[in-house]
Amino acid sequence: MTDCPPRLEKKLVTRLLAWYDQHARVMPWRAIRPQAPNPYHVLLSEAMLQQTQVATVIDYFNRFTEAFPTIDDLAVADEQQVLKLWEGLGYYRRARNLHACARQIVSEHDGVVPNTVEQLLKLPGIGRYTAGAIASIAYDVPAPILDGNVVRVLSRWFAITDSTDEKPVKEQLWALADRLVPDKRAGDFNQAMMDLGAMICTPKSPACLTCPMNKHCQAREQGIEETLPKRTPKNKPTKVTHHVVSIQRKDQFLFTQRPADGLWSNMWQMPTFETVSEKVLPDQIKEQLGLQVGKLKQCQSFKHQTTHRTITFTHWQASNVTGRLRKNAGLWRRLDQLGDLPLAKPQLKVVASLQ
DNA sequence: AACTCGGGGTA
DNA sequence: TACCCAGAGTT
Numbered sequence: 001m002t003d004c005p006p007r008l009e010k011k012l013v014t015r016l017l018a019w020y021d022q023h024a025r026v027m028p029w030r031a032i033r034p035q036a037p038n039p040y041h042v043l044l045s046e047a048m049l050q051q052t053q054v055a056t057v058i059d060y061f062n063r064f065t066e067a068f069p070t071i072d073d074l075a076v077a078d079e080q081q082v083l084k085l086w087e088g089l090g091y092y093r094r095a096r097n098l099h100a101c102a103r104q105i106v107s108e109h110d111g112v113v114p115n116t117v118e119q120l121l122k123l124p125g126i127g128r129y130t131a132g133a134i135a136s137i138a139y140d141v142p143a144p145i146l147d148g149n150v151v152r153v154l155s156r157w158f159a160i161t162d163s164t165d166e167k168p169v170k171e172q173l174w175a176l177a178d179r180l181v182p183d184k185r186a187g188d189f190n191q192a193m194m195d196l197g198a199m200i201c202t203p204k205s206p207a208c209l210t211c212p213m214n215k216h217c218q219a220r221e222q223g224i225e226e227t228l229p230k231r232t233p234k235n236k237p238t239k240v241t242h243h244v245v246s247i248q249r250k251d252q253f254l255f256t257q258r259p260a261d262g263l264w265s266n267m268w269q270m271p272t273f274e275t276v277s278e279k280v281l282p283d284q285i286k287e288q289l290g291l292q293v294g295k296l297k298q299c300q301s302f303k304h305q306t307t308h309r310t311i312t313f314t315h316w317q318a319s320n321v322t323g324r325l326r327k328n329a330g331l332w333r334r335l336d337q338l339g340d341l342p343l344a345k346p347q348l349k350v351v352a353s354l355q
Numbered sequence: 356a357a358c359t360c361g362g363g364g365t366a
Numbered sequence: 367t368a369c370c371c372a373g374a375g376t377t
Contacts, residue, residue: 045372050372050374093375097374124374126374128374145372148371149371191372197372203369203371204369204370231369234369
């Protein structure tokens with residue numbers, strides 16, 4: 001454990017808060033002091049911000065609060081409506097967790113976002129980071145947080161050279177965050193850590209010259225700030241092919257819903273067949289949809305990157321389609337009437353190419 | 356501890 | 367490209 005006398009820590013906190021008062025980023029879910037934060041807005045933003053950059057989230061946040069001004073509005077909404085508003089943001093499980101979360105808060109907490117880490121942790125999609133973030137930002141509870149920004153800042157301040165992906169190192173970082181978070185202005189402190197990580201203590205070329213903490217940074221002292229945090233290398237994504245088949249009847253196309261688990265769960269798509277040879281596409285279509293296709297003409301092909309896969313999407317257009325669609329196997333829709341079907345990015349791309 | 360789950364920004 | 371981003375849940 002890195003040695004760190006309490007006196008130094010207080011000085012760090014004070015300096016950082018002073019910097020935050022001058023340089024805090026403006027975000028729609030951040031309350032302008034002395035206004036109190038809206039806990040529902042904090043919950044919403046934190047759900048969206050998991051593994052997602054602030055700039056990407058802002059438009060989604062504004063659309064959500066317009067569609068669902070209160071947590072009760074979100075709770076009574078249809079899950080498909082929530083997913084539709086989340087369309088394009090990725091990690092769609094978050095949307096379903098958020099929705100379940102709102103329902104649970106309404107039914108079990110009288111519609112009030114809980115103010116303790118312990119209670120927050122019981123809600124779906126809320127882990128150690130998000131519980132600490134909501135408790136501290138919405139209610140000023142002195143709870144620590146540890147996200148990508150804080151990992152970077154702390155690993156540099158304390159020159160932690162072991163891989164921050166290892167569990168004992170993670171625990172060390174949580175302990176440091178816990179020791180640093182002040183009793184007063186805990187939310188501001190946590191947000192200051194993240195703002196510092198986003199604006200000054202960046203992954204590459206950190207702005208140490210203008211950093212308010214540069215005299216208290218052990219990594220800078222040793223000239224190793226750019227090498228931290230150290231991470232364990234990740235496996236390369238595997239390459240797969242997905243065949244998307246557009247099946248048209250008059251002015252309508254066939255759409256199917258994906259299963260409730262796995263990639264893009266509960267989202268919609270044009271019939272898509274994964275990791276199969278194109279030769280068996282007609283058989284698959286017959287088997288799963290009950291439709292007989294006469295011809296398949298290949299259209300565009302494009303790549304889509306997810307965390308663990310590089311997916312080549314190949315678009316096929318079916319013609320001379322006969323037979324009757326298997327019951328509950330899908331929906332026929334005009335392409336200008338997809339307002340209630342949530343589609344992931346690659347499917348949106350296929351739809352766009354047909355318009 | 357290892358694996359899954361998206362999509363975009365950045366150098 | 368490669369890495370990173372206000373991580374959580376399952377196995």
